[in-house]
Amino acid sequence: MIHFDNVSKYYATKQGRHYVLKNVNLALPTDRNIAVLGPNGVGKSTLIRMLGGADFPSKGEITSEQKISWPLGLQGGLQGTMSARENVRFVARIHGYKNTKPIEQLVADFAEIGKFFNEPVKTYSSGMKARVAFGLTMAFDFDFDVLLIDELGAVGDANFRHKSEALLKEKYEKTKLIMVSHSMGELRKNCQAGLVIINQNLKYHADIESAIKEYNEHYVTTN
Amino acid sequence: MIKVQKRTALQIMSATVHALLMRELKTRFGANRLGYFWAIAEPVAQASVMALIFTLLGRTSVSGIPIALFLFTGILPFKFFSKLIPQIGAAVNANKALFTYRQVTAIDPIITRVLIETVTFIVVYVLILGTMAWLGFEVLPDDLLALLAACFILLTMAVGIGLLLCCAITYWPDATKLFAMIMSPMFFISGILYCATMIPEQYWYLFSWNPIFHLIELSRDAFFVSYTTPIGDWYFVSFVALTSIALGLMAFRINRQRFIN
Numbered sequence: 001m002i003h004f005d006n007v008s009k010y011y012a013t014k015q016g017r018h019y020v021l022k023n024v025n026l027a028l029p030t031d032r033n034i035a036v037l038g039p040n041g042v043g044k045s046t047l048i049r050m051l052g053g054a055d056f057p058s059k060g061e062i063t064s065e066q067k068i069s070w071p072l073g074l075q076g077g078l079q080g081t082m083s084a085r086e087n088v089r090f091v092a093r094i095h096g097y098k099n100t101k102p103i104e105q106l107v108a109d110f111a112e113i114g115k116f117f118n119e120p121v122k123t124y125s126s127g128m129k130a131r132v133a134f135g136l137t138m139a140f141d142f143d144f145d146v147l148l149i150d151e152l153g154a155v156g157d158a159n160f161r162h163k164s165e166a167l168l169k170e171k172y173e174k175t176k177l178i179m180v181s182h183s184m185g186e187l188r189k190n191c192q193a194g195l196v197i198i199n200q201n202l203k204y205h206a207d208i209e210s211a212i213k214e215y216n217e218h219y220v221t222t223n
Numbered sequence: 224m225i226k227v228q229k230r231t232a233l234q235i236m237s238a239t240v241h242a243l244l245m246r247e248l249k250t251r252f253g254a255n256r257l258g259y260f261w262a263i264a265e266p267v268a269q270a271s272v273m274a275l276i277f278t279l280l281g282r283t284s285v286s287g288i289p290i291a292l293f294l295f296t297g298i299l300p301f302k303f304f305s306k307l308i309p310q311i312g313a314a315v316n317a318n319k320a321l322f323t324y325r326q327v328t329a330i331d332p333i334i335t336r337v338l339i340e341t342v343t344f345i346v347v348y349v350l351i352l353g354t355m356a357w358l359g360f361e362v363l364p365d366d367l368l369a370l371l372a373a374c375f376i377l378l379t380m381a382v383g384i385g386l387l388l389c390c391a392i393t394y395w396p397d398a399t400k401l402f403a404m405i406m407s408p409m410f411f412i413s414g415i416l417y418c419a420t421m422i423p424e425q426y427w428y429l430f431s432w433n434p435i436f437h438l439i440e441l442s443r444d445a446f447f448v449s450y451t452t453p454i455g456d457w458y459f460v461s462f463v464a465l466t467s468i469a470l471g472l473m474a475f476r477i478n479r480q481r482f483i484n
Contacts (some may be wrong), residue, residue, distance in 0.1 A: 049323075052323070052325065054322060054323045054324070054325065054483070055483055056483070070323050070324050070325060070483065071323060077320065077323040077324075078320060079246075079320040079321055080320065081245060081250070081319070085245065086249075089242075089245070090242045090243075090245075090246055090321065091248045091324065093239075093241060093242030093245065094235075094238055094239045094324055094326040094327060095236060095238070095326070096230055096234070096238050097237075117378070159344030
């Protein structure tokens with residue numbers, strides 16, 4: 001379970017406080033995969049970042065007994081001036097690994113970006129970044145209970161998708177996902193439950209289809 | 224694969240600082256390690272040029288102290304101070320992407336940079352003095368403890384101001400430029416090229432407000448038997464250092480949310 005205890009998150013803007021979440025109280029189950037739904041700018045990434053401990057609520061607390069990964073996404077996580085190898089080494093070190101060589105090798109093998117593995121990350125395409133970001137979590141055996149994924153699949157090529165899906169399947173037993181994506185197909189394929197961000201609040205649906213339905217009713221205008 | 228065991232907060236922090244240290248050393252000293260050379264060459268070159276000018280003007284010693292040694296004892300602490308503050312100021316922004324990992328917090332890159340600059344300062348200081356001893360100068364400090372105390376107070380002051388600069392940058396990115404503008408005249412009014420006894424007494428009040436002037440005076444007093452500072456005041460510099468570190472830490476704590484976005 002992930003507990004939201006009166007969580008509010010706002011950003012200071014020129015027009016005053018902009019609330020992303022307001023007084024959210026929720027217990028989110030961690031025994032199934034959850035899709036996070038909402039249009040651009042509604043706070044999906046912020047939510048994922050708060051779950052991953054990269055950002056903090058302005059008020060209230062998010063607590064969990066589970067081991068939650070850092071947010072896997074294209075922004076953040078990889079320092080642009082460092083090469084992928086240095087990034088991997090860094091992450092291994094902060095997790096207390098002394099010998100980082102085998103981990104570097106695992107990520108390099110997974111990412112398959114060749115000599116670019118030793119070039120600064122800022123020279124990478126988004127697909128290459130996704131490969132490294134994904135390989136990074138997969139190479140470690142962290143035993144995360146929950147893996148946070150923020151629109152990582154969208155930029156990968158067929159080969160990478162195939163590979164990452166196979167890896168995720170292998171870990172499904174132990175590791176559950178909380179994922180953000182704008183591709184409903186991808187969400188349907190991976191997730192059983194849904195979380196819709198509406199009116200600065202979180203609405204949990206035990207069934208992904210009802211979550212997608214609410215999202216469509218509330219946000220999608222067809223004409 | 225090895226399993227990750229539960230670690231204490233201190234273990235996590237030291238692992239993080241170690242990882243940041245490895246990363247920062249590369250950027251600070253360059254991938255080809257040429258930076259280590261510059262760390263030593265820069266103050267040496269500066270002191271040599273100054274010493275040459277002073278020698279050509281006909282001055283080879285200050286109260287019995289060889290001019291080169293006299294200059295080093297001023298230039299090195301000043302360089303340390305003026306280098307550390309912008310380094311701390313930029314520490315958070317340079318490592319922002321790494322805050323994605325919950326182990327890394329805003330204070331970690333700051334601790335890392337303070338460590339790097341302090342160790343560099345000590346190493347450069349010892350290396351230069353060692354070389355001068357080898358050249359035949361008398362380089363042993365008269366009162367080592369007082370010299371270390373002066374350096375420690377300087378460090379405390381620099382960390383406090385650095386933290387304040389770090390917060391100021393989140394509101395106004397040009398704060399670094401303003402700081403650089405303030406620091407360039409400071410080089411000439413902080414008693415690096417001269418000492419208090421060379422200034423007529425009625426003008427002391429023009430210098431006595433400046434804590435860096437005090438610290439350089441105090442460290443020369445500690446270093447040389449033949450020099451006794453008429454101005455340097457331990458209470459004043461300690462007060463300034465304590466105030467700045469307290470304000471710096473408070474501002475850093477209050478603004479901690481601003482560093483992650």
